[in-house]
Amino acid sequence: xxxxxxxxxxLLVMTGAQAQRQAEIEDFYQVxxxxxxxxxxxxxxxxxxxxxxPITRYAAIRAGYNFFPKIAINTDLDIxxxxxxxxxxxxxxxxxxVEAKTNLSTGHFLLDLYPFKxxxxxxxxxxxxxxxxxxxxxxKDDENKAILQQIYLFNERQGIYTGLPDNMGGNVGVLIDGRxxxxxxxxxxxxxxxxxxxxxxxxxVKKFRPYLGIGFGRAIPEKHRFACCFDMGVQFWGTPSVYVxxxxxxxxxxxxxxxxxxxxxxxxxxxxxxSFRIVGRVF
Numbered sequence: 001x002x003x004x005x006x007x008x009x010x011l012l013v014m015t016g017a018q019a020q021r022q023a024e025i026e027d028f029y030q031v032x033x034x035x036x037x038x039x040x041x042x043x044x045x046x047x048x049x050x051x052x053x054p055i056t057r058y059a060a061i062r063a064g065y066n067f068f069p070k071i072a073i074n075t076d077l078d079i080x081x082x083x084x085x086x087x088x089x090x091x092x093x094x095x096x097x098v099e100a101k102t103n104l105s106t107g108h109f110l111l112d113l114y115p116f117k118x119x120x121x122x123x124x125x126x127x128x129x130x131x132x133x134x135x136x137x138x139x140k141d142d143e144n145k146a147i148l149q150q151i152y153l154f155n156e157r158q159g160i161y162t163g164l165p166d167n168m169g170g171n172v173g174v175l176i177d178g179r180x181x182x183x184x185x186x187x188x189x190x191x192x193x194x195x196x197x198x199x200x201x202x203x204x205v206k207k208f209r210p211y212l213g214i215g216f217g218r219a220i221p222e223k224h225r226f227a228c229c230f231d232m233g234v235q236f237w238g239t240p241s242v243y244v245x246x247x248x249x250x251x252x253x254x255x256x257x258x259x260x261x262x263x264x265x266x267x268x269x270x271x272x273x274x275s276f277r278i279v280g281r282v283f
Contacts, residue, residue, distance in 0.1 A: 028222050029057040035282045036220045038064070038229065042275030045128075046105065052219035052279065060112045060219045066128070068104040074140065075100065077184040077191070077199070089150050089182070096148070096184055096199060097141040106130035110211065112219055120217045120229075128209045128235050128273075135203040145197035152193050155181045189249055201244045205237040211273070212236075219279060226280045235271040 028034075032053045040048045050064025076095040110126035139148065183192040184199050193199045213233015221227035242249045 029054040034220045036279045038277040038279035040275050040277030045273045054220050058114050062110045062219055066106045071102045073100045080185050081182040093144050096139050098137050099140040100137040102135050103131055122215050124213045126211050132204045132207045133202045134205050138200040148193035148197035151182045152195050155192055203240050203242050205240050209235040209237055221281045229277045232274045237269055237271055
């Protein structure tokens with residue numbers, strides 16, 4: 001009889017402990033009752049630091065910043081002018097060096113949705129936001145800046161430029177008083193320097209870029225203080241636009257050899273993002 005009572009008591013204790021543990025598991029993820037900090041690296045979204053908070057066991061929110069290094073690509077643009085222009089400006093260069101630099105650092109606000117109670121698999125939606133200029137091209141050759149300023153003054157004396165190619169042997173520009181403006185060729189577009197001796201263009205996308213993706217791992221670890229997460233998805237950039245100063249270029253402006261890079265970039269409407277993070281629960 002005594003053994004039966006003791007056994008029953010042990011079973012009750014074990015059942016109570018198991019029920020308490022189950023209750024703790026069920027109650028672990030409540031609305032903003034925990035927080036974690038994550039750091040990681042990714043492809044096309046750089047280094048990441050973010051804060052994550054649970055909503056329920058089935059959802060969590062994440063907000064953070066993505067540090068992306070500015071990658072520079074160097075190229076040359078041909079200087080287009082008629083022989084007569086050389087009598088007005090000496091030492092006209094045949095080419096100018098141009099550097100195109102990316103600007104892809106962004107912030108993000110994301111919602112993870114966990115369809116399975118005990119799994120770290122999740123769907124993610126939300127958005128990334130940053131500068132609308134993702135690539136900027138500018139002349140890097142400072143030694144020609146003074147000459148480019150002279151070209152600007154020369155062009156100012158030639159009247160109004162239409163921006164359309166003429167039919168004079170393929171040369172680009174508008175003949176006024178027997179002379180032609182001087183500038184760089186970006187594809188089939190004629191690019192004039194400004195008063196500071198700068199020749200520049202940029203690629204613009206949406207400042208807010210919706211995101212959809214999937215991943216593995218809980219943003220807020222439950223069983224351990226630290227855990228790993230993996231995510232992959234796409235940012236929707238919209239149709240990129242190329243601007244020279246405030247003028248939006250058309251696709252036909254990139255038909256020349258010099259415009260191939262910008263033409264390729266102008267067709268990128270989505271940006272893939274893959275990241276690996278280590279997350280640590282703060283409380």
